[in-house]
Amino acid sequence: MTLFIDAGNTRIKWRLKPEGRPALEGVGVLTDPQLFQAFDAQSVNRIAISTVISEDARKKLHQQLYRALGVEPVFHWTQSSQCGVTCAYDRPETMGADRWHALIGAWKQAKRALLVVDAGSALTVDILDGQGMHRGGYILPGHRLMRESLESNTARVRFGKALSQDPSPGKSTDACVRNGLSWLLQALSMQLDALRRALGIDVDAVFLTGGDAPGLMQLGLEGCLRPQLVLEGLEAVDAEVTGV
Numbered sequence: 401m402t403l404f405i406d407a408g409n410t411r412i413k414w415r416l417k418p419e420g421r422p423a424l425e426g427v428g429v430l431t432d433p434q435l436f437q438a439f440d441a442q443s444v445n446r447i448a449i450s451t452v453i454s455e456d457a458r459k460k461l462h463q464q465l466y467r468a469l470g471v472e473p474v475f476h477w478t479q480s481s482q483c484g485v486t487c488a489y490d491r492p493e494t495m496g497a498d499r500w501h502a503l504i505g506a507w508k509q510a511k512r513a514l515l516v517v518d519a520g521s522a523l524t525v526d527i528l529d530g531q532g533m534h535r536g537g538y539i540l541p542g543h544r545l546m547r548e549s550l551e552s553n554t555a556r557v558r559f560g561k562a563l564s565q566d567p568s569p570g571k572s573t574d575a576c577v578r579n580g581l582s583w584l585l586q587a588l589s590m591q592l593d594a595l596r597r598a599l600g601i602d603v604d605a606v607f608l609t610g611g612d613a614p615g616l617m618q619l620g621l622e623g624c625l626r627p628q629l630v631l632e633g634l635e636a637v638d639a640e641v642t643g644v
């Protein structure tokens with residue numbers, strides 16, 4: 401069976417699909433030596449990967465998988481056109497494979513104009529029209545990166561980790577930062593809603609994925625939560641390539 405892997409900047413998401421049995425899924429970090437023990441060495445005969453990690457980290461992942469499972473992994477990258485979706489970039493190979501595979505996962509299901517919001521380490525938004533043409537997107541720092549950049553570039557801005565649901569003006573450093581992020585993310589939700597309406601996209605065609613997606617939904621972002629959207633697209637791409 402095939403092992404599908406989405407290796408992001410923070411976490412690795414994986415899915416195994418045994419024939420006739422429910423899929424096995426998991427989330428981990430690349431530095432965890434236990435990670436690869438979760439995969440059954442006997443039965444994995446193909447490994448398909450979507451990744452945006454550095455070239456060094458990618459080579460290490462390749463080695464670790466080969467050692468653990470004896471299978472050479474196949475890496476899938478952004479193409480100019482694949483599975484009915486056409487990339488807007490002049491240089492498709494420079495667009496993150498996770499964004500591309502998430503778009504394909506969403507297109508496979510919706511087959512109409514849609515938005516993908518991936519709230520991972522970075523937060524990305526991508527637009528597809530009703531013909532599967534990518535109309536471009538946005539890349540923003542994610543919630544954790546915004547907090548970390550404040551913390552590491554200021555001396556006196558110190559605050560707690562918990563996500564605030566309160567967008568009102570703060571009256572302490574902690575509240576100013578935490579409520580400020582909540583205010584900003586609420587504004588993002590409003591922008592996305594305006595974009596969706598302007599493009600005539602209904603809520604069912606807004607696909608939300610990434611570790612911070614549930615938090616964004618609590619702040620008012622509307623859409624369908626699909627935690628494994630990148631893996632769904634990766635599976636479609638791999639099936640097209642192998643002809644299965």
Ligand SMILES: Nc1ncnc2c1ncn2[C@@H]1O[C@H](COP(=O)(O)OP(=O)(O)O)[C@@H](O)[C@H]1O
Nearest residue numbers: 408409410411519520521522543544610611612
């Ligand atoms: N248990 C968790 N471990 C790590 N990050 C988490 C966790 N729960 C939520 N997050 C949030 O999810 C983000 C990572 O989301 P993920 O989709 O896995 O990112 P990536 O694809 O970049 O690896 C983190 O930056 C953090 O804000």
Ligand SMILES: CC(C)(COP(=O)(O)O)[C@@H](O)C(=O)NCCC(=O)O
Nearest residue numbers: 408409452494495496520521522539
């Ligand atoms: C924008 C991203 C960092 C998002 O990945 P993530 O943070 O979710 O792991 C990734 O898609 C990436 O490295 N993209 C390359 C640049 C681009 O897409 O144009």
Ligand SMILES: [K+]
Nearest residue numbers: 408498518520
């Ligand atoms: K991602």
